[in-house]
Amino acid sequence: MNDILTVSGLNKSYGDFSLKDVTFSLPEGCITGFIGVNGAGKTTTLRTILGLTSRLSGNIQFFGLDFDKHERKIKNRIGIVLDDGCFYEELTLSEMKSILSSAYTSWSEQDFKRYMDLFSLDPKQKINMLSKGMRMKYALALALSHNAELLIMDEPTSGLDPLVRSQLLKTLIEYMKNGGKGVFFSTHITSDLEKAADMLIMIDNGRIVFQEEKDTLLDTYRIVKGDSQYLTEDVRKLFLSVSETEFGFTGITKQISEVRSYIPDVITERPSIEDIMLGNIGGAK
Amino acid sequence: MMVLSLLKKDFLIVKKYVLIMLFVIVLIPPFMRWRTPEFTGVLGFILSVVFAVFMLLQYVSLKEYQFPKAAALLCAAPFSRKEMVLSKYLFCMAVYVICCIVFKIETLLIPGLGTADIKMFALMFLVTAVFIGLYLPVQYKLGYEKTKIAFMVIIMASPVILPLLLRMESFNLDFLSMISPWLISGGIVLIGAAFLAASAFLSMKIYDKADLA
Numbered sequence: 001m002n003d004i005l006t007v008s009g010l011n012k013s014y015g016d017f018s019l020k021d022v023t024f025s026l027p028e029g030c031i032t033g034f035i036g037v038n039g040a041g042k043t044t045t046l047r048t049i050l051g052l053t054s055r056l057s058g059n060i061q062f063f064g065l066d067f068d069k070h071e072r073k074i075k076n077r078i079g080i081v082l083d084d085g086c087f088y089e090e091l092t093l094s095e096m097k098s099i100l101s102s103a104y105t106s107w108s109e110q111d112f113k114r115y116m117d118l119f120s121l122d123p124k125q126k127i128n129m130l131s132k133g134m135r136m137k138y139a140l141a142l143a144l145s146h147n148a149e150l151l152i153m154d155e156p157t158s159g160l161d162p163l164v165r166s167q168l169l170k171t172l173i174e175y176m177k178n179g180g181k182g183v184f185f186s187t188h189i190t191s192d193l194e195k196a197a198d199m200l201i202m203i204d205n206g207r208i209v210f211q212e213e214k215d216t217l218l219d220t221y222r223i224v225k226g227d228s229q230y231l232t233e234d235v236r237k238l239f240l241s242v243s244e245t246e247f248g249f250t251g252i253t254k255q256i257s258e259v260r261s262y263i264p265d266v267i268t269e270r271p272s273i274e275d276i277m278l279g280n281i282g283g284a285k
Numbered sequence: 286m287m288v289l290s291l292l293k294k295d296f297l298i299v300k301k302y303v304l305i306m307l308f309v310i311v312l313i314p315p316f317m318r319w320r321t322p323e324f325t326g327v328l329g330f331i332l333s334v335v336f337a338v339f340m341l342l343q344y345v346s347l348k349e350y351q352f353p354k355a356a357a358l359l360c361a362a363p364f365s366r367k368e369m370v371l372s373k374y375l376f377c378m379a380v381y382v383i384c385c386i387v388f389k390i391e392t393l394l395i396p397g398l399g400t401a402d403i404k405m406f407a408l409m410f411l412v413t414a415v416f417i418g419l420y421l422p423v424q425y426k427l428g429y430e431k432t433k434i435a436f437m438v439i440i441m442a443s444p445v446i447l448p449l450l451l452r453m454e455s456f457n458l459d460f461l462s463m464i465s466p467w468l469i470s471g472g473i474v475l476i477g478a479a480f481l482a483a484s485a486f487l488s489m490k491i492y493d494k495a496d497l498a
Contacts, residue, residue, distance in 0.1 A: 086354035102290035
C-alpha cells in the first residue's frame with residue numbers, strides 16, 4: 001500500500017504547548033482515527049500539516065508530493081472538515097458554496113446537490129440557522145463535492161447526537177467504497193472509531209504514542225483483573241496503567257503472556273479503544 | 286481567477302451594508318453642496334470615498350474577526366494566503382471605483398457639483414492608496430481590535446485637524462494646471478499603485494507567518 005500522507009519529524013512550538021518530532025503515515029485505502037485527549041495536540045497537528053500554522057521543522061508529503069512545493073495541487077485533492085464554526089455564518093449555504101467551489105478545479109455541482117438532498121439541507125438557508133449536526137453535514141457536503149482523494153476532519157463527531165454521528169460514519173464508509181483513498185479524522189470519541197476506523201494513531205502531550213491497525217491493537221492489549229496480592233513490583237511493570245480497589249486491581253497490558261506467567265488464573269477482557277487510549281496516557285500505575 | 290472569488294466573498298459578507306453605503310456616498314456630495322457650498326465637489330467626493338472605503342473595510346474586518354475559522358477553511362482549500370490579502374486591496378479599490386462612478390454620474394445630473402476630472406480621481410486614488418496602504422498591514426500585524434483602537438484615536442483627533450485643514454488657503458491644486466493633466470494623473474496613479482504594491486507585499490509577508498485559528 002502506498003502512503004497518501006507522510007509526516008516526519010514535525011516540530012512546532014505553540015505557547016506552552018509543543019509538537020515533538022511527530023512522525024506518522026497514512027496508508028492508502030484506510031480510515032485512520034487520530035486519537036488523544038483534549039489538548040493532546042490533534043488539532044495543532046492537523047492545522048500544521050494543512051499549512052494553517054507554521055512549523056519549526058519537519059517534512060510533510062501528500063500523495064508523494066512535498067507540501068511546501070505543491071501546496072495548491074495537494075489542497076485541490078483533499079477535502080477538509082474543520083471543527084464547528086468554520087464558515088461566514090451570515091451567508092447562505094449556497095453563497096458559502098459559491099466561494100469555496102471556485103477554488104477547486106474538479107468541483108462537481110451534481111455531487112454537491114446530491115449531498116445537500118441526502119442531508120436535507122436547504123441552499124437558501126443561512127448558516128447561522130443550522131444546528132451543529134446540520135452544520136457538520138454541510139461541511140461534509142462541501143468537502144466531498146470536488147472528488148477529494150483524502151478527507152481530513154478535525155473532531156467531526158464532537159458534540160453531535162448518536163444519530164448524526166452514525167450518518168456521518170456511514171457517509172465516510174460510502175466515500176471509501178466510491179473511490180476515496182483515505183480518511184484521516186481526529187476525535188476523542190473513540191466509540192466512533194470502533195465502527196469505522198482501520199488504523200489508529202494516538203498522540204499525547206505533543207508526541208505520537210502509537211500507530212497501529214485497529215484490529216492488531218485490540219488483539220495486542222488486554223484488560224486484566226485480579227487480586228491485589230499478586231501485584232508485585234515485577235508484575236506492575238507489565239502494565240501500562242493499574243487501578244486498585246479493596247476488591248482487587250484492574251490493569252491494561254500488552255504483555256498478556258508474561259502476566260499469565262506470574263498470575264495463571266487471571267481474568268482478561270478485550271479492551272475498547274478508549275481503554276487503550278487511557279491506559280497509554282498513564283492512569284494510576 | 287480565484288482572487289475574484291475572494292473579492293466576491295468580501296462583498297457577500299458585507300452585503301447588508303452595501304446598499305446603505307451606496308445611499309450614503311450618493312448623498313454626501315449634494316449634502317456638502319447644501320451645507321458647505323464653498324467646498325462643493327472635491328471635498329464631498331473625498332468624504333464619500335474615505336467614508337465608504339473605511340466603513341466597508343471595517344465591516345469586512347469585523348466579520349473576519351467574528352469568524353476567524355472561515356479564513357482558515359479558505360486557506361485549507363486551494364486559496365493561497367497571497368490571494369486572501371490581495372482580495373482585501375482589490376475590495377477597497379473596487380469600492381473606490383464605485384465611488385468614482387457615482388460621483389461622475391452626480392456631477393452630470395446635479396448642477397453646481399463641479400466637474401469630476403481625471404486629476405481629481407487620480408488624487409483621490411493616491412489618498413485611498415495611502416490610507417489602505419497604511420491600514421491593512423497594521424491590521425494584519427496587530428489584528429482587528431488593536432487596529433480599530435489605533436485608528437479610532439486618529440478619527441477622534443479629526444475634529445481638531447479638519448478645521449485647520451479647511452482654513453488652509455493653499456488648499457487648491459492650481460499649480461498642477463501648469464503641467465499636462467494626463468502626465469500629473471499618470472504620475473499620481475503610479476505613486477499610488479507603487480505604494481499599494483509595497484503595502485500588499487508587506488501584508489502578504491505578515492499574513493504568511495500568521496497562525497490561523
